[in-house]
Amino acid sequence: MLRVENLDVWFGFPPDRVDAVKSASFTVATGETFGLVGESGSGKSTILRAIAGLIPSWSGSIEVAGKAVTGSHRDRAFYKTAQMVFQDPYASLHPRHSVDAVLSETLRLQGMGDIDRRITKLLEDVGLGRGFRFRYPHQLSGGQRQRVAIARALAAEPRLLLLDEPTSALDVSVQAEILNLLSDLRQEHGLTYVMVSHDLSVVGHMCDRLAVMQHGRILEVMDVDALRRGEGQQDYTRHLIASSLGYQRA
Template sequence: MTSALSIRDMVVTYDDFAALDHVSFDIGTGESFGIVGESGSGKSTLLRAVAGLAAFDKGSLSVNGRAYSGRHRDRNFYRTVQMVFQDPYGSLHPRQTVDRLLFEPLAIHGLDNVDARIARALDEVGLGAGFRFRYSHQLSGGQRQRVAIARALILEPKILLLDEPTSALDASIQAEILNLLEQARKDRNLTFVMVSHDLGVISHMCERLAVMRGGKVVETVPAQALEKREFSADYTRKLMAASEGFRRS
């Protein structure tokens, strides 16, 4: 399996604090890869470093064999890699209509057939043409996240970075959004990198996962290991037990 994303010895520091400490892994083309760990383990920092939102100080990053530096990302990168953020309330500009939010990336990248692309993107996320000229404050949280996903998909990327994409939503909406993402992955042969604190979400959506603690990867296991309790690290076992305890309560 060829690597869509390869990270080697990535280090991110803030005032001498190592938020990422020599993190390495490869993610195959078309794979859905999860990243789990307690708050402050470095999960979101890793996604932000890949996306260029946080600079990495050491190590290497390559996307489909092309190397990228600590912070610089070119236009080709953003045609290939897009990110969906945790908070659909904060990720959409409140003074722009849905139409404008979807038009902007198309204009930046000089893509044509704008109307058809916007209509297709809205249809793919289950929003009809009636949503096109609404503002984000006129949408529910689930509808806003659908717009955020449409904006990420409209450039036809190959890799989606998903930072807790359902944690800010009501439980009744979470499954709808996860099913939408999974269908998009199948239809487009997308590669997913998904951060979540919810091991249930990761085991449902991902084929492999990395367990992080203190900026380091503790271990990388198949998702089936969560069900079979086949871990080599005590920390993973404790994380699983804590997650199950939280659900029971």
Template sequence: MSVALRIEGLDVWFGDGRDRVDAVQGAGFEVATGESFGLVGESGSGKSTILRAITGLAPTWSGLIEIEGKRIEGAQRDRGFFKTVQMVFQDPYASLHPRHTVDQVLSETLSLHGLGDIDKRVVRLLDDVGLGSRFRFRYPHQLSGGQRQRVAIARALAGEPDIVLLDEPTSALDVSVQAEILNLLTDLRAEHGLTYLMVSHDLPVIGHMCDRLAVMKDGRIVEVMGVEALRRGEARDAYSRDLLAASVGA
């Protein structure tokens, strides 16, 4: 099976000298093409920092980041990278321009990717995420949190990427809408043959969405395991077992 994403010996840090903070240390894992892989751990464990290193938002890093066999260097990402990899952020309101309509958000993204037939593509994207064309000319403040996140997902899909990075995509939403968004993401993965790398502090979410997962603690990956092993409570690492026990007790 081909590998969509490979990470080896990844270190990510912020600041210099005595002010340096090592956010990720020696992380490594592979995500197969078409797989949904989770990164789970407590807040501050380095999960989202890995996504930011991949996309160039965390510029100081060393190690190997490889996308579909192509090694990524430094903090710069070209258009080709963003046609392959897109990211959905945690807060759907902060990630959308408050004075741009849904149509503007999606049309500008399509234009940046150099795509034509923009009108048809906008309508298709809105249909894909379960909104429909009646939402096309609304502003973010006219949408619910779940609807805004659907727009953010549509924007991520606009360039027809192979890999989607999901940074806590439901944690800012009401519990009642979280399942809807997770089910939408599951359907879109199947329909478009997408590969997911998903960050969450919520083990049940990872268990629902992912095939395998890596458990992170203090910037390090302590265990990589299959979701079936997670469901059976077969974590090897003591921290993973504690995390699982806390999740079951919650």
């Protein structure tokens, strides 16, 4: 579903250029959930944004469903295949647009018909009743807003979802609900996920494989079973796993 080879992503121009991602390569099989993990600033979210066409300055090869993408332009066919869910549902929804307006606009942009029925179905799919249809973001909780953001991503009927820390801005009590929703949607719709997270417990619960990143580079790609056993090939990976377990008495 996704192939990334020798991806470089940078910001700015010499002498102030910052190389955010360096020679990153990985593949994601159809139906798989693939994680990108690492400390803040390691380049995880930058990779997703380059795939989604939100960053123009990159080189290398990106293929989605066998089709190469170039530059920062993405056509309608791309967005029918891949969609992104952002970290902060407070920022990703327009404050003056109702849920109905958000979903209607997305459906029209994708050339969809039968919009009324589709909106009802989308809200049901993400666990919101039709009573939420004409509410505004300020009338929703953080978890409800993220459900709307997921519904917006599903409106195009994509096969690949790029998930950028989809639960990190939410209360702990709500995080599990959203993760369970994403698991259910993956099965129901046959979706493929690429998930960025700094939380290894989330990755261990959701993902099949993961790439560990540091300073813009992918250090290793590993199975989630190795993560659960704490068996990284690289010292940094083992340190990351140990850190995620919290304080341990010497």
